[in-house]
Amino acid sequence: MPAAVExxxxxxxxxxxRAVDGVDLTIAEGSFFAMLGPSGSGKTTCLRLISGFESPTxxxxxxxxxxxxxxxxxxxxxxxxxxxxxxxxHMNVRDNVAYGLMVKGIGKTQRHEKAEEMLxxxxxxxxxxxxxxxxxxxxxxxxxxxxxxxxxxxxxLLDEPLxxxxxxxxxxxxxxxxxxQQRLGITFVFxxxxxxxxxxxxxxxxxxxxxxxAQIGTPEAVYNRPATRFVADFVGxxxxxxxxxxxxxxxxxxxxxxxxxxxxxxxxxPVTATVTALRYLGSGTRVVLDMGGTELAAIVPAxxxxxxxxxxxxxxxxxxxxxxxxGA
Amino acid sequence: MLSDRASLSLRIAAxxxxxxxxxxIALIFLYAFTTEERSYAFPPPGLTTKWFAVAWQRPDIxxxxxxxxxxxxxxxALALVLGTLVSAAMSKARFFGREQISLLILLPIALPGVIxxxxxxxxxxxxxxxxxxxxxxxxxATFCIVIVxxxxxxxxxxxxxxxxxxxxxxxxxxxxxxxxxxxxxLGTALLAGGMLAFALSFDEVIVTTFTAGQQSTIPIWMLExxxxxxxxxxxxxxxxxxxxxxxIPILLAYYLTRNGSDVAGSGK
Numbered sequence: 001m002p003a004a005v006e007x008x009x010x011x012x013x014x015x016x017x018r019a020v021d022g023v024d025l026t027i028a029e030g031s032f033f034a035m036l037g038p039s040g041s042g043k044t045t046c047l048r049l050i051s052g053f054e055s056p057t058x059x060x061x062x063x064x065x066x067x068x069x070x071x072x073x074x075x076x077x078x079x080x081x082x083x084x085x086x087x088x089x090h091m092n093v094r095d096n097v098a099y100g101l102m103v104k105g106i107g108k109t110q111r112h113e114k115a116e117e118m119l120x121x122x123x124x125x126x127x128x129x130x131x132x133x134x135x136x137x138x139x140x141x142x143x144x145x146x147x148x149x150x151x152x153x154x155x156x157l158l159d160e161p162l163x164x165x166x167x168x169x170x171x172x173x174x175x176x177x178x179x180x181q182q183r184l185g186i187t188f189v190f191x192x193x194x195x196x197x198x199x200x201x202x203x204x205x206x207x208x209x210x211x212x213x214a215q216i217g218t219p220e221a222v223y224n225r226p227a228t229r230f231v232a233d234f235v236g237x238x239x240x241x242x243x244x245x246x247x248x249x250x251x252x253x254x255x256x257x258x259x260x261x262x263x264x265x266x267x268x269x270p271v272t273a274t275v276t277a278l279r280y281l282g283s284g285t286r287v288v289l290d291m292g293g294t295e296l297a298a299i300v301p302a303x304x305x306x307x308x309x310x311x312x313x314x315x316x317x318x319x320x321x322x323x324x325x326x327g328a
Numbered sequence: 329m330l331s332d333r334a335s336l337s338l339r340i341a342a343x344x345x346x347x348x349x350x351x352x353i354a355l356i357f358l359y360a361f362t363t364e365e366r367s368y369a370f371p372p373p374g375l376t377t378k379w380f381a382v383a384w385q386r387p388d389i390x391x392x393x394x395x396x397x398x399x400x401x402x403x404x405a406l407a408l409v410l411g412t413l414v415s416a417a418m419s420k421a422r423f424f425g426r427e428q429i430s431l432l433i434l435l436p437i438a439l440p441g442v443i444x445x446x447x448x449x450x451x452x453x454x455x456x457x458x459x460x461x462x463x464x465x466x467x468x469a470t471f472c473i474v475i476v477x478x479x480x481x482x483x484x485x486x487x488x489x490x491x492x493x494x495x496x497x498x499x500x501x502x503x504x505x506x507x508x509x510x511x512x513x514l515g516t517a518l519l520a521g522g523m524l525a526f527a528l529s530f531d532e533v534i535v536t537t538f539t540a541g542q543q544s545t546i547p548i549w550m551l552e553x554x555x556x557x558x559x560x561x562x563x564x565x566x567x568x569x570x571x572x573x574x575x576i577p578i579l580l581a582y583y584l585t586r587n588g589s590d591v592a593g594s595g596k
Contacts, residue, residue: 053493053496072496074496074499074501079498080494080497082494084490086490086493088494090513099498099508100499103500103504151498
């Protein structure tokens, strides 16, 4: 069975800027796939390459095995939930949702019926007559979702759909999106710069950096075994150890990563560090250390004694938790 | 702190200001009904509606009226097409010199009519284009385009750019996107711009003077008519007509764009 989306050596240049640079990517059908990266890393351009608003400079894009590299957006069986929702301001919610069916020439009664069905799917039954301007941010987000789903796309693209929502609503929507994806069984491709969002929702994710994919894998693999220094730093806010420090701490002469939550403070150890700052997180405190010029962090769980800034300390950790990054 | 009731002196000043602005217009209306045809004596010796009948039967008025209507309609239509296209290009594309071009588009409305008039007259003369209805239309189109452009570009700015992409994403072709998304959102802005352009063209004097041949538009006809001593109130009757033909579109345009934010910007 062909993959839902497949990139083969896809490149997209804007003038001299290589927004997407030789990307190979396979997204399995029915999966929840996240594209994670800082702004300007090429993740949004990749999404637009799938939706058809960008076309590759070189390389091939396949959707369910069909080469769509030159297919315009309106002929692709993918739909997008846009970052700013992009609802049609002059139409009511029902007509917004039914738009995809209207342009296909489906009759009014039939498309309104289907629109209502979609609205109840996103828990907005009874809102059909309102204008987008009369809805809250969260409700607009649901309308955008219903509108994108009405055409029954085989791939749904979501461009930072939760970015404009406040924290509580964002967490609720994360659960809801995940449940919706499992219920519908269609492929979701999700762009975000929020590593927590990507880790908690995705079945697998690609971490983008400077137009290239730094790592693809399950959230667990990416978090626990980052392939590069960039991934370790961006995804886990992990401690990145240069080869000399790794060796001093008992590892091989390689770059390594060590997660703050497995790093403990100890009275003695091979290398000492200076406490430079404390940051209270609620569930614990992040202790920032300076270890011979390398910044490290350790999480001290709530209730345990905290060191004073400026004092010396050593660190301890389970040797198995030290992840060697051969590709760094 | 502002008091609820304005002071007496302030109210008198406001009243005088309004009187200064609007009394001349009221007088124009009044003298359309006077029985004295040679001079505007105050108070009018008597009131009559016969000048409306006289105006109705004068072929020179009809001729000027039809010419004005023709010029305003064609100049507006031209401006609607070109102004919309320019505003679409300016709001979609980012390129070197964009700000300068934007200034160049707005310049015709800022330039004194005399300059535009002389420039056009010289240009038409150089190119050997005879002064005719066509040259008047082209002259008017220069400032009509600006009006339409200004209205359309403001609306484009408020439109969330994503809605055109959203339409394509949902399967609409370019025509369907234009018909179902772009036009409804631009519609009132274009209508307002078009009506303002029409009103401006209808009573334009300066550029018309420079670009017209022998024919007279309504304002030019009025200017010529004022010099003649006979049937003066007819000019006032025509002035009322011009007033209606320009004021009503401007008023409608105002009401159309006043609540424009509800129409176009609410998706953001």
